[in-house]
Amino acid sequence: MKNNDQILNLFENYLAQMQFPEEPELLYKPILYSMSGGGKRIRPTLLMLACEAFGGDVQQALPAAAAVEMFHNFTLLHDDIMDNAEVRRGKPSVYASWGDNVAILSGDAMMIYSYRLLSEVPADKLARIMEIFTTTALQVCEGQQYDMDFESLQKVSVVEYMRMIELKTSVLLAGAAAIGAVLGEASDEDCRQIYRYALELGLAFQLQDDLLDSYGTQEELGKRIGGDILEGKKTCLMLNAMSRATEEDREVLRSTYLDKSLSEEQKIERVKAVYDKYDIPHLINQQISLRFERALSILDSLAIPKERTEHLRVFAQNLMGRKK
Amino acid sequence: MKNNDQILNLFENYLAQMQFPEEPELLYKPILYSMSGGGKRIRPTLLMLACEAFGGDVQQALPAAAAVEMFHNFTLLHDDIMDNAEVRRGKPSVYASWGDNVAILSGDAMMIYSYRLLSEVPADKLARIMEIFTTTALQVCEGQQYDMDFESLQKVSVVEYMRMIELKTSVLLAGAAAIGAVLGEASDEDCRQIYRYALELGLAFQLQDDLLDSYGTQEELGKRIGGDILEGKKTCLMLNAMSRATEEDREVLRSTYLDKSLSEEQKIERVKAVYDKYDIPHLINQQISLRFERALSILDSLAIPKERTEHLRVFAQNLMGRKK
Numbered sequence: 001m002k003n004n005d006q007i008l009n010l011f012e013n014y015l016a017q018m019q020f021p022e023e024p025e026l027l028y029k030p031i032l033y034s035m036s037g038g039g040k041r042i043r044p045t046l047l048m049l050a051c052e053a054f055g056g057d058v059q060q061a062l063p064a065a066a067a068v069e070m071f072h073n074f075t076l077l078h079d080d081i082m083d084n085a086e087v088r089r090g091k092p093s094v095y096a097s098w099g100d101n102v103a104i105l106s107g108d109a110m111m112i113y114s115y116r117l118l119s120e121v122p123a124d125k126l127a128r129i130m131e132i133f134t135t136t137a138l139q140v141c142e143g144q145q146y147d148m149d150f151e152s153l154q155k156v157s158v159v160e161y162m163r164m165i166e167l168k169t170s171v172l173l174a175g176a177a178a179i180g181a182v183l184g185e186a187s188d189e190d191c192r193q194i195y196r197y198a199l200e201l202g203l204a205f206q207l208q209d210d211l212l213d214s215y216g217t218q219e220e221l222g223k224r225i226g227g228d229i230l231e232g233k234k235t236c237l238m239l240n241a242m243s244r245a246t247e248e249d250r251e252v253l254r255s256t257y258l259d260k261s262l263s264e265e266q267k268i269e270r271v272k273a274v275y276d277k278y279d280i281p282h283l284i285n286q287q288i289s290l291r292f293e294r295a296l297s298i299l300d301s302l303a304i305p306k307e308r309t310e311h312l313r314v315f316a317q318n319l320m321g322r323k324k
Numbered sequence: 325m326k327n328n329d330q331i332l333n334l335f336e337n338y339l340a341q342m343q344f345p346e347e348p349e350l351l352y353k354p355i356l357y358s359m360s361g362g363g364k365r366i367r368p369t370l371l372m373l374a375c376e377a378f379g380g381d382v383q384q385a386l387p388a389a390a391a392v393e394m395f396h397n398f399t400l401l402h403d404d405i406m407d408n409a410e411v412r413r414g415k416p417s418v419y420a421s422w423g424d425n426v427a428i429l430s431g432d433a434m435m436i437y438s439y440r441l442l443s444e445v446p447a448d449k450l451a452r453i454m455e456i457f458t459t460t461a462l463q464v465c466e467g468q469q470y471d472m473d474f475e476s477l478q479k480v481s482v483v484e485y486m487r488m489i490e491l492k493t494s495v496l497l498a499g500a501a502a503i504g505a506v507l508g509e510a511s512d513e514d515c516r517q518i519y520r521y522a523l524e525l526g527l528a529f530q531l532q533d534d535l536l537d538s539y540g541t542q543e544e545l546g547k548r549i550g551g552d553i554l555e556g557k558k559t560c561l562m563l564n565a566m567s568r569a570t571e572e573d574r575e576v577l578r579s580t581y582l583d584k585s586l587s588e589e590q591k592i593e594r595v596k597a598v599y600d601k602y603d604i605p606h607l608i609n610q611q612i613s614l615r616f617e618r619a620l621s622i623l624d625s626l627a628i629p630k631e632r633t634e635h636l637r638v639f640a641q642n643l644m645g646r647k648k
Contacts, residue, residue: 021466023466024466024469024470024473026469026472027465027466027469078428078429078432081424081425081428082424082425082428082429100405100406100424101405101406101472104402104405104406104428105402105406105465105468105469105472107432108402108431108432109462109465111432111435111436112435112458112461112462112465113462115439115454115458116458116462119451119454119455119458123450123451126447126450126451126454127443127447127450130439130443130450131443134436134439134440134443137436138433138436138437138440141351141429141432141433141436142345142347142348142351144429145348145350145351145429146348148350148425148429149348149350
């Protein structure tokens with residue numbers, strides 16, 4: 001079996017040999033820019049690891065892995081327009097470099113490319129894999145719409161938030177794992193289980209992302225701490241705090257980011273004081289651990305020898321930056 | 325065999341029973357708005373007629389027909405953002421009604437839906453049909469990019485223009501016809517031929533569209549005559565005239581739409597005078613007839629009895645508003 005680094009390496013080599021037409025330049029150049037712009041390749045790696053765990057040929061899983069990565073990058077192109085995001089992976093976003101129209105149309109072409117790649121899977125598995133992929137892709141759109149809806153909503157519940165991040169980020173991880181399992185000829189039950197493994201892991205990852213934004217180190221986060229607080233974002237910390245706090249403290253949570261009399265440091269400090277008062281970091285950490293452990297225990301339920309799931313275990317630990 | 329009206333009727337009924345989720349409303353409501361907003365259903369009708377011509381079951385062709393219509397409508401949602409087009413089929417465009425972000429994301433969901441519909445074709449034909457659909461879809465994106473590129477180019481040749489409209493509008497007609505033929509179990513050669521029939525017909529239709537914009541009646545066109553001239557658009561009339569005119573006349577063609585001393589009527593009159601001087605309407609009419617006749621003669625080359633192509637002949641005549 002190939003380990004996680006070997007699989008990542010295989011995938012990067014596959015991507016590197018992918019060719020796009022030269023013309024029209026403004027359609028295809030942004031695709032190459034986006035696909036060669038790095039990223040952790042989490043989804044394709046997971047797809048290939050899932051395939052391998054069930055004894056499938058990782059080589060054969062490369063096009064589907066690329067399809068999932070292409071789809072993910074397509075969502076980034078369009079999300080960056082919707083969010084006016086100028087920077088992506090430390091470089092100007094496609095939207096910032098080429099403008100809306102190019103980002104829209106190149107994104108469209110990337111989605112079509114992802115289906116082209118997907119259609120390279122063995123013919124007897126195509127219908128099943130398309131069904132998983134398409135359902136997942138629609139859910140990702142739903143998640144993005146809910147995320148935008150939430151910005152203008154006064155009140156968002158913790159349950160609604162969890163459903164949104166599940167759709168926006170976790171289902172694509174889960175879909176990737178399930179497609180890999182199908183390619184590895186896993187049973188229907190094992191496909192369902194590995195889908196759940198990736199879903200729990202994705203949720204743990206997203207909760208940790210929220211937590212680190214306020215409580216991590218600049219090193220862990222790769223950017224300045226407190227961005228979510230300064231934007232007044234409805235994160236899992238904010239929504240859990242809102243659901244527990246007194247009306248007085250809720251008003252602090254609601255209004256601090258808009259208070260022009262405060263420095264950025266003061267805003268961050270004030271909101272975190274409320275989070276700490278209600279023990280929110282501890283609460284979120286518990287939820288992260290719960291989901292992470294659940295993900296790992298699902299691996300034990302698969303109908304394959306435990307040693308075959310080792311790389312999926314390592315993948316989970318790496319993703320969460322944990323050692324077990 | 326069902327005639328063209330019966331096929332259109334069948335298709336409208338199929339669309340009418342399609343259901344979309346209620347939530348998130350801003351994702352799915354624009355899809356319903358777009359799909360139920362009329363349109364001539366040219367592409368799905370052609371797909372079903374092609375299927376029927378080869379003895380296929382039109383009922384079975386409905387999902388693929390809907391996929392092609394869904395894809396076409398998706399391109400309209402995104403094109404309207406890129407072109408700032410406020411009106412579509414006499415109603416506010418999705419972009420004008422809900423804004424860019426909704427038009428981007430609902431459009432994305434529509435493209436995914438089109439693949440979901442496509443995946444309902446018989447499993448043994450799925451890979452082949454996906455290949456046609458995906459190639460076509462990428463070409464449509466290329467055509468849209470060239471169209472945008474041309475706006476800022478000083479010089480566009482007639483050949484480049486023909487290639488652009490082929491990609492932007494004709495290939496989707498051609499792809500629809502080929503998919504219908506595959507569903508009807510046509511031979512590879514017949515699939516290629518019917519693709520060419522639809523390609524020629526699409527080009528004839530687009531050339532006629534350009535011609536009517538300057539030389540039609542308001543009735544034929546459904547909007548005021550001369551819009552292309554007033555916008556200074558690089559149409560087939562303009563580009564053919566540019567390639568034939570003296571430098572002096574070329575300057576008239578280049579500058580008239582920008583001349584603030586002229587009324588709209590004067591601008592239209594002045595540009596048409598140059599077109600007439602070089603016999604452009606006659607030239608374009610010849611090209612339309614040539615392509616139209618070529619399309620019909622391709623039907624004669626198909627390996628099926630001539631009477632089976634009758635509805636495709638009528639389709640071509642209806643599309644061009646011609647009686648034979």
